[in-house]
Amino acid sequence: MLDTKxxxxxxxxxxxxxxxxxxxxGASFPTRLSFLRVLLRQLSAEKAHVTRPVWNMCADGxxxxxxxxTLGGHVYSLVAVSTDLPPDQRTDRVIxxxxxxxxxxYDGVPDEDEIARIVASAPHQEASRYTEHDLxxxxxxxxxxxxxxxxxxxxxxxxxDADLVAQTGYLMRTTAVYGNGKFGIADRDVFADRPGLGGPxxxxxxxxxLIRGFTHDxxxxxxxxxxxxxxxxxxxxxxxxxxxxxxxxVSHPMLLNAWINARETALARVRAIxxxxxxxxxxxxxxxxxxxxxxxxxxxxxxxxxxxxxxIRREWPAIAASMTPDVMSGAYSLDRLxxxxxxxxxxxxxxxxxxxxxxxxDLVDDLAPDMAxxxxxxxxxxxxxxxxxxxxxxxxxxALADYGAPDACHQFWYVSQSKAEPRLGLxxxxxxxxxxxxxxxxxxxxxxxxxxxxxxxxxxxLAGHPHHRAAVRRVQSLSSAPYAExxxxxxxxxxxxxxxxxxxxxxxxxxxxxxxxxxxxxITLCQGAPLRDELxxxxxxxxxxxxxxx
Amino acid sequence: xxxPGAISANEVETLVLKAARGGGLPLGCAEDLAxxxxxxxxxxxxxxxxxxxxxxxIAVQTALDFVMAGEGPQSxxxxxxxxxxxxxxxxxxxxxxxxxxxxxxxxxxxxxxDTPVPPAQPLGRRTLSPDLAAHLSELAAxxxxxxxxxxxxxxAGAGLTDND
Numbered sequence: 001m002l003d004t005k006x007x008x009x010x011x012x013x014x015x016x017x018x019x020x021x022x023x024x025x026g027a028s029f030p031t032r033l034s035f036l037r038v039l040l041r042q043l044s045a046e047k048a049h050v051t052r053p054v055w056n057m058c059a060d061g062x063x064x065x066x067x068x069x070t071l072g073g074h075v076y077s078l079v080a081v082s083t084d085l086p087p088d089q090r091t092d093r094v095i096x097x098x099x100x101x102x103x104x105x106y107d108g109v110p111d112e113d114e115i116a117r118i119v120a121s122a123p124h125q126e127a128s129r130y131t132e133h134d135l136x137x138x139x140x141x142x143x144x145x146x147x148x149x150x151x152x153x154x155x156x157x158x159x160x161d162a163d164l165v166a167q168t169g170y171l172m173r174t175t176a177v178y179g180n181g182k183f184g185i186a187d188r189d190v191f192a193d194r195p196g197l198g199g200p201x202x203x204x205x206x207x208x209x210l211i212r213g214f215t216h217d218x219x220x221x222x223x224x225x226x227x228x229x230x231x232x233x234x235x236x237x238x239x240x241x242x243x244x245x246x247x248x249x250v251s252h253p254m255l256l257n258a259w260i261n262a263r264e265t266a267l268a269r270v271r272a273i274x275x276x277x278x279x280x281x282x283x284x285x286x287x288x289x290x291x292x293x294x295x296x297x298x299x300x301x302x303x304x305x306x307x308x309x310x311x312i313r314r315e316w317p318a319i320a321a322s323m324t325p326d327v328m329s330g331a332y333s334l335d336r337l338x339x340x341x342x343x344x345x346x347x348x349x350x351x352x353x354x355x356x357x358x359x360x361x362d363l364v365d366d367l368a369p370d371m372a373x374x375x376x377x378x379x380x381x382x383x384x385x386x387x388x389x390x391x392x393x394x395x396x397x398x399a400l401a402d403y404g405a406p407d408a409c410h411q412f413w414y415v416s417q418s419k420a421e422p423r424l425g426l427x428x429x430x431x432x433x434x435x436x437x438x439x440x441x442x443x444x445x446x447x448x449x450x451x452x453x454x455x456x457x458x459x460x461x462l463a464g465h466p467h468h469r470a471a472v473r474r475v476q477s478l479s480s481a482p483y484a485e486x487x488x489x490x491x492x493x494x495x496x497x498x499x500x501x502x503x504x505x506x507x508x509x510x511x512x513x514x515x516x517x518x519x520x521x522x523i524t525l526c527q528g529a530p531l532r533d534e535l536x537x538x539x540x541x542x543x544x545x546x547x548x549x550x
Numbered sequence: 551x552x553x554p555g556a557i558s559a560n561e562v563e564t565l566v567l568k569a570a571r572g573g574g575l576p577l578g579c580a581e582d583l584a585x586x587x588x589x590x591x592x593x594x595x596x597x598x599x600x601x602x603x604x605x606x607x608i609a610v611q612t613a614l615d616f617v618m619a620g621e622g623p624q625s626x627x628x629x630x631x632x633x634x635x636x637x638x639x640x641x642x643x644x645x646x647x648x649x650x651x652x653x654x655x656x657x658x659x660x661x662x663x664d665t666p667v668p669p670a671q672p673l674g675r676r677t678l679s680p681d682l683a684a685h686l687s688e689l690a691a692x693x694x695x696x697x698x699x700x701x702x703x704x705x706a707g708a709g710l711t712d713n714d
Contacts, residue, residue: 093708129555131556144714145714184556184557184561187675189672381618414705417691422706431698444577457621458615463615463616470581517708520707
């Protein structure tokens with residue numbers, strides 16, 4: 001779906017052939033349309049008030065707590081369970097069977113029986129079953145070093161070391177946030193029509209934000225003293241993410257299209273602004289400086305990741321230097337700056353795109369509701385094979401390759417028998433390729449192209465070739481959803497799954513991507529986000545690319 | 551894994567999709583069956599739709615395809631509840647009403663017309679019989695790749711402990 005709102009001037013959207021390449025998707029930054037930002041704006045607008053009706057925690061910080069908040073006229077409660085986890089069991093992977101803490105976002109206010117049920121079941125996570133009252137299931141592990149250090153510091157009457165807080169950025173990191181019916185919790189349909197929870201992943205984001213507050217409360221409880229407000233705001237909630245997140249983008253093409261289309265439409269609208277006000281110019285200068293500071297504070301151990309951050313640091317001053325008063329006060333200044341940024345690297349371009357969108361909420365925030373969609377890919381059996389062939393040669397030339405070449409089919413995605421953990425294997429070295437997960441979209445489409453006749457209908461073709469049905473549906477769907485497909489070979493040697501993870505996580509609102517391999521990353525969510533008692537502050541929404549420095 | 555008690559609609563769809571793939575259905579046909587599962591009384595089936603040499607689901611979907619392409623009427627044999635579910639899924643996806651009738655062994659699909667179709671009500675959250683849940687789970691488990699030491703260490707791209 002393309003934006004057709006007649007009242008908004010727009011520059012042309014960036015073409016999918018540019019936007020939907022893995023390398024660029026893997027350079028994504030959070031924007032003001034990211035889901036956490038959308039949720040927190042809603043909470044602020046409603047002047048939401050979080051209560052903590054239950055705090056049943058021993059001196060060492062083990063026990064349970066309940067937080068409640070009203071959003072869109074409905075009450076939601078986070079039930080948090082903290083347990084004593086031996087260090088040898090602390091793994092962020094799917095194969096884990098125990099965690100430092102477990103959570104359920106509950107629909108309403110749980111009574112004692114419901115709290116007892118959740119306290120008994122949530123620590124077992126996937127091994128338990130849940131009810132329709134449970135909206136989100138999650139768990140988190142401590143950053144042991146920072147949590148212990150913070151407790152020690154607070155007990156000694158000090159604040160934790162600011163450098164250590166800045167380096168880590170969170171007290172705990174979630175290792176899964178399950179929604180939409182997993183393990184018996186409520187289907188998304190249950191609350192999708194409710195105000196405030198209709199957007200994508202809103203329930204999950206609400207859980208994450210409440211968990212972040214719980215981690216603050218827990219460390220203050222064990223430490224016996226309050227954290228400083230500045231440090232607390234910089235302590236987000238970490239997340240450790242692996243391959244399980246990647247297939248979602250492939251199996252939800254219409255949703256991916258909706259997300260990317262909203263972001264690209266926002267950029268196109270902003271580029272079409274004819275003249276900036278003095279206040280808008282000042283805001284852009286301020287954000288340029290903030291982004292530079294954020295980049296300075298963002299350091300990772302992964303060499304490729306750090307090289308890319310370093311490149312943005314080097315290129316950022318040139319963009320800033322191009323923002324002369326003459327340019328900024330001239331016509332279509334943002335479009336001119338955007339054109340100029342085309343000379344920089346992909347990472348710098350994507351950071352700058354997110355920055356350009358940031359000051360213009362009045363112009364772009366109405367796009368957020370369109371990021372949720374019930375639309376499903378639909379097959380048109382009446383289409384002629386000639387029409388289908390035309391689509392193939394218009395939209396899919398990037399996929400039409402020789403997948404018999406070893407590099408083109410180098411890896412395969414699969415699900416392990418071990419707790420159904422998603423993994424990646426090397427096709428020519430490891431067993432299991434016969435059971436691979438269907439992320440080989442490009443290969444499937446190439447196979448379709450090789451067998452598609454010139455005459456007849458799709459219905460007749462599929463009657464004799466049902467194995468091409470999935471590919472036909474994807475080819476047809478792309479013509480009306482141009483950002484639905486990742487335009488790269490996901491089984492090729494060059495595919496880096498982490499690019500898919502970062503794209504999705506940036507839409508959640510993640511920052512400080514900290515790759516641990518090409519298929520695993522840590523991130524920080526909610527860093528700089530308002531605390532529970534800051535939702536009503538005038539600057540509650542001003543936390544794009546937060547910086548530690550005051 | 552079996553699912554005693556009520557399972558969510560998304561779990562039903564996901565389980566059916568995996569079972570259909572594990573049972574050998576082509577991916578696109580498994581996707582259709584998963585979409586139809588929203589309306590499918592699974593306990594009313596007389597035979598498994600996820601496997602078999604000549605699966606009903608391919609025949610039913612192919613017949614619907616032909617009718618949608620203007621090549622009706624089409625006769626088809628299959629489970630009554632399966633045909634009902636596929637008709638509802640097709641009407642929902644294509645936004646058209648199917649003119650059809652049941653036969654003793656299946657159905658005759660006449661044509662799609664533009665008469666507005668009220669949205670079909672998905673069955674939503676439900677309880678599966680233990681035998682059916684176990685059967686579908688067994689089919690779905692056929693997609694799982696056996697664990698090796700190498701895949702455990704390297705396949706996920708992360709180590710085995712995270713004490714930082």
